Amino acid sequence: MREWIRWQFGRPTAADVLKRLVRRLEEIGATGTTVNEDPPEIHFTLNGVQMHSHLTHLVRDLLRAKGGRARDIEFDRYLEGTMLRPIGADVPELSEDYASVRARLVPLLRTRADMAKSALDLANALTQDEAALTRASNQTPFRPLVGDYVAMLGLDTPESTARVAQGMLDKWGVSFDTAFDDALDNLRGLPEDLGWQQIAPGLWQGAWNDSYEPSRLLLPDVIYRSGVAHPVAMVPLRHVLLVADANDIAGLALMAAMCKQLRQEHSRWLSCRPLQLVERAWQPFEAPEPLRPMFQELISVEDSEDYSAQKRLLEQRRPQEASGPFVGAVKLVQFKDSERVMSYSVWPDGVDTLLPLTDLVAFASHDKPDQAVIVAWADAVRIAGHYMQPVDGLHPPRMRVNVFPNGDEQAQLRAVKAV
Incomplete structure (x- = not known):
């Protein structure tokens, strides 16, 4: 009851x-x-x-x-x-020819972290033999956009959108580039509905109401139709596209605030990394100094969530991998004398660790476990980077560390400690 x-x-x-x-x-x-x-x-x-x-x-x-x-x-x-929907239930039989599915292709905007999580999830669900048999056909081909953003192919259905894997393209006998160009044409031909809507002074939102709003980043002419001269875009959710002008401080602040609110209200995020459209090419946007802490907080929280999801998936690996390295966590901290939120990870003495890339690194020695030396990531790389081994296949990336800095290196770290 x-x-x-x-x-x-x-x-x-x-x-x-x-x-x-x-x-x-x-x-x-x-x-x-x-x-x-x-x-x-x-x-x-x-x-x-x-x-x-x-x-x-x-x-x-x-x-x-x-x-x-x-x-x-x-x-x-x-x-x-x-x-309960079987894998591929929304996808036409692979025996169908390309002509029967071409009109239903759409480009999807995602992040490398999202793709990596899906790959880890699939790997956890399969045996090693199953993974070897399905790896090639289940790979999702993509086209880099900028930074962490990538574009992949989706197949539109009445109830959902299925990712198009390489095996499907092989069965259809079509290359990714050809299918992607067709998907862009399909996206351009979708009904405009309400188009761009000004939702606040200096802030516009795409209102096509088809769940492919973020995909319009792939159509620069559509972005310019918002009337914004120097577009900065954010896509916090998979159905939300926001645009403000790079020279409008108030509009940019509203956009960042709205992204923060949406991330607090929803669990299925896309990304809060801002992009600026320069002519017809996207590039990472560096927020002006007054707004930098606000934008940096959004990115730090996003990275922390991505690392947390990755840590959970890595720790769910099969029993034969249970003796592997410790998967380090990401923590966020806000200093009293600054509004900026910063991330940190711990490099423990004597523990084989998969270390996430963070703003700060805390070196915790056996001798003084309660007096960790915290330094900026750049200083950690400069002094102890020769102990860092990049881990293949992970995004966001990690470094494997199984050696602790020696006495001389620890002295160098103390000399540049951040806090």
């Missing part, structure tokens, strides 16, 4: 969500169901197929929903439209 009351009128717990999910799955014949609360995930077998799902986004969305009816709708949408 208490669980029902929380669901209908209060705030359900993660355990409430998992119990409801287990009951529903067992009703439709799922067996071997196991759950984990932190992080929330579920494993089960249905119709002879072993399945698993990470539930962090679902739990967050249900906790934010207002009232039982809204939670029921979100719960059913996720169960039927995401969890």
